[in-house]
Amino acid sequence: xxxxxxxxxxxxxxxxxxxxxxxxxxxxxxxxxxxxxxxxxxxxxxxxxxxxxxxxxxxxxxxxxxxxxxxxxxxxxxxxxxxxxxxxxxxxxxxxxxxxxxxxxxxxxxxxxxxxxxxxxxxxxxxxxxxxxxxxxxxxxxxxxxxxxxxxxxxxxxxxxxxxxxxxxxxxxxxxxxxxxxxxxxxx
Numbered sequence: 001x002x003x004x005x006x007x008x009x010x011x012x013x014x015x016x017x018x019x020x021x022x023x024x025x026x027x028x029x030x031x032x033x034x035x036x037x038x039x040x041x042x043x044x045x046x047x048x049x050x051x052x053x054x055x056x057x058x059x060x061x062x063x064x065x066x067x068x069x070x071x072x073x074x075x076x077x078x079x080x081x082x083x084x085x086x087x088x089x090x091x092x093x094x095x096x097x098x099x100x101x102x103x104x105x106x107x108x109x110x111x112x113x114x115x116x117x118x119x120x121x122x123x124x125x126x127x128x129x130x131x132x133x134x135x136x137x138x139x140x141x142x143x144x145x146x147x148x149x150x151x152x153x154x155x156x157x158x159x160x161x162x163x164x165x166x167x168x169x170x171x172x173x174x175x176x177x178x179x180x181x182x183x184x185x186x187x188x
Contacts, residue, residue: 010057011046013039017064018071018177022078035082047166056173066177076175083171087164094160101152108146115142 015021023034035043047056060075119135119142126134 006053006055007051008055008057009047009050010059011043012059012061013042014061015063018060018062018066018075021060021075035079040082043170044163044166047170048162050166050169052165052169054169056169058173058175060175060177062177062179065179072175072177075177079173079175080171083167087167087171090160090164090167094157094164097152097156097160101149101157104152105146105149108149111145112142115139115145 013021021036021039023036034040043058050056058079062071115138119138122138123131123135125131
């Protein structure tokens with residue numbers, strides 16, 4: 001491997017026939033069909049830990065005779081369309097999460113400000129130990145309310161962003177179909 005060259009990772013799958021790769025309950029045409037859930041999960045779990053600069057290759061070994069070149073193009077288009085669609089779904093999830101994070105942050109900031117203000121008013125109006133406990137309790141409750149937006153903006157968005165990058169890599173994977181020879185992994 002030369003410096004600057006991207007590593008290629010290959011996943012080999014073995015199926016009896018090409019329709020095994022797709023959701024049999026999906027009535028849409030072949031190019032727009034969803035991948036079978038177990039096949040999709042297997043491919044994504046394989047690709048997720050790979051470096052983002054990797055080139056991915058899927059080799060599908062088909063036991064029943066097919067025109068490998070024609071099937072390869074058709075299958076590549078179907079897989080690329082599927083992962084293009086999945087990218088949009090996950091981007092939508094990320095957008096919803098960040099929207100929820102912004103709303104949670106606004107609510108949390110208002111709530112923490114109200115708790116801190118109420119704590120100061122209580123400790124100013126009522127001297128003594130009980131007022132100090134009430135002020136400290138309101139301070140803690142206010143900051144605990146900030147937990148959810150902090151979790152969203154520090155941790156929750158990273159897995160979705162990583163998944164989008166993995167799906168983008170799969171969207172451009174090289175796909176080839178070969179007659180049923182080879183030592184692949186059974187799918188479906």
